[in-house]
Amino acid sequence: GLSDAQVWAANGSNEVMMQILQAFGGPGRTALSFAPTYSMYPEYARNTHTRWVQGVRREDFTVDPQHARELIAAEQPDVVFLTSPNNPTGTALDPALITEMLNLTTGIVVVDEAYAEFRRDEPPTALALLAEHPRLIVTRTMSKAFALAGARIGYAAAHEAVIDALRIVRLPYHLSAVTQATGLAALQHRDELLAKVDDLRVERDQLASWLSARGYRVADSDANFVFFGHFPDRHKVWQGLLDAGVLIRETGPDGWLRVSVGTPAEMQAFRTALQEVDPR
Incomplete structure (x- = not known):
């Protein structure tokens, strides 16, 4: 399981992504992902003055491991965004590819699992890799499966040192008492909210x-x-x-x-x- 020190909540996973690039991106640093993917990633990079590099996916929208290896070797990114299941295609990543990306780069690897609860075969979540990979961040949201988009609750799971870095860049009192109470109530009624x-x-x-x-x-x-x-x-x-x-x-x-x-x-x-x- 995860300790309290390994979890960080914010106003939607969007805010978590911004905080990640505020902490680990910025001028002179590079973030990378594979298109088509979540359209807001390059916006977060722009807003934090992080150089954005975009690889491409295969015709079936999977990520080609060889292409990923070559791109990471050439660009040496500080942050890699991997989305599983992917948005807008719905394509899930092979867990072995996530492990390989972690081994290839010396930077932060973010696995965006916003749609994880809808996976067909329940493949292992990237959360299982946290113990062995201190540069991994797994992000989730309560906007999708919990149907709480209006509540704006997202969270990250990572090594304690990574969470500390996110705390440094967050705005003071960034998560209201109402938002926190809503999230706690949702977790207490998890079975009902996830029933559909x-x-x-x-x-x-x-x-x-x-x-x-x-x-x-x-x-x-x-x-x-x-x-x-x-x-x-x-x-x-x-x-x-x-x-x-x-x-x-x-x-x-x-x-x-x-x-x-x-x-x-x-x-x-x-x-x-x-x-x-x-x-x-």
Whole structure:
């Protein structure tokens, strides 16, 4: 288990990411990740004057170990961001790749597990690597599986010395008493708040199969959304769905769309609208 000294809470995992780059990034330092991935990482780098380097993923949105080795050797990053499951594709990382990245770099490795509760096969979380890797930071959020996006509660788990470094750069009194009370109440009612996760997994996998059967390319997802394509004009499809009362995300590489998984009724509304907007 983790001690209190190994956990750091903040106003969403976004604030945790900013604090990581305030502590370990900055002028003359480099942060690195593999696109497509979470669109805010380069914004955090910009805001902290950290040089940003972006590798690329394979066509199936997995990370090529050889490409990662070459990029890390060439750039010698101070911070590496690895997202598992990835946003916006939903792709989970092989735990062996995370271990290799930790062994390749002398910098901080951040494993962003914002969507970890939705993983299909429960692969080992990167938390299991903390004891052997003092430069590892694992970040989580209560915005997804706990459905508490408005509460703004995120947290990091890391070595005590890393947590101390985050404390140095945080604003005074950064986490309100109300936010702390909300997080504690959520943990006390964890079973109730996470009760829908299994249902969402089932809906996600059914949706992915339905989209594949209709001829779409579908990224292998371990998150609470499905990334699918490929569209000659994705904005036209997005707008058509919006006009039909269905809002999804126009994000990631051109030609792809991301649909979050909801209730069976919501997913049926999406299927109906998509068939009308993009008949196949």
